[in-house]
Amino acid sequence: METVLTQAINRLESVLVGETLALREGRNVSVTESxxxxxxxxxxxxxxxxxxxxxxxxxxxxxxxxxxRERLEDNRHVLWLHMEATGEITRLIAKAMSDAESDGTxxxxxxxxxxxx
Numbered sequence: 733m734e735t736v737l738t739q740a741i742n743r744l745e746s747v748l749v750g751e752t753l754a755l756r757e758g759r760n761v762s763v764t765e766s767x768x769x770x771x772x773x774x775x776x777x778x779x780x781x782x783x784x785x786x787x788x789x790x791x792x793x794x795x796x797x798x799x800x801r802e803r804l805e806d807n808r809h810v811l812w813l814h815m816e817a818t819g820e821i822t823r824l825i826a827k828a829m830s831d832a833e834s835d836g837t838x839x840x841x842x843x844x845x846x847x848x849x
Contacts, residue, residue, distance in 0.1 A: 740776045748770070748803045749803065751766045751770075752810045
């Protein structure tokens with residue numbers, strides 16, 4: 733049972749490392765394809781682990797599971813950064829488009845806050 737679970741962990745780690753590395757290097761990543769692969773691996777892990785007795789988990793398997801947890805967290809963090817950057821780029825493009833469409837007629841000529849003295 734441990735061997736089969738370890739193989740499933742290896743497959744999921746491979747998917748996670750590939751996606752994380754690609755995002756860090758700025759390569760194109762198919763989020764749909766990557767998500768499908770991760771979901772498939774997680775389903776496999778879930779099915780295998782149903783028959784696993786928690787008392788029978790060996791120290792080696794605990795180390796592998798902790799390593800998987802770290803890879804998942806690293807992947808989550810890099811995906812979050814990627815989504816934040818994508819959102820920022822989207823906001824910049826939307827602002828640039830809005831500015832380009834506006835002739836300034838209805839915009840404020842002076843920016844800032846008027847203060848009473």
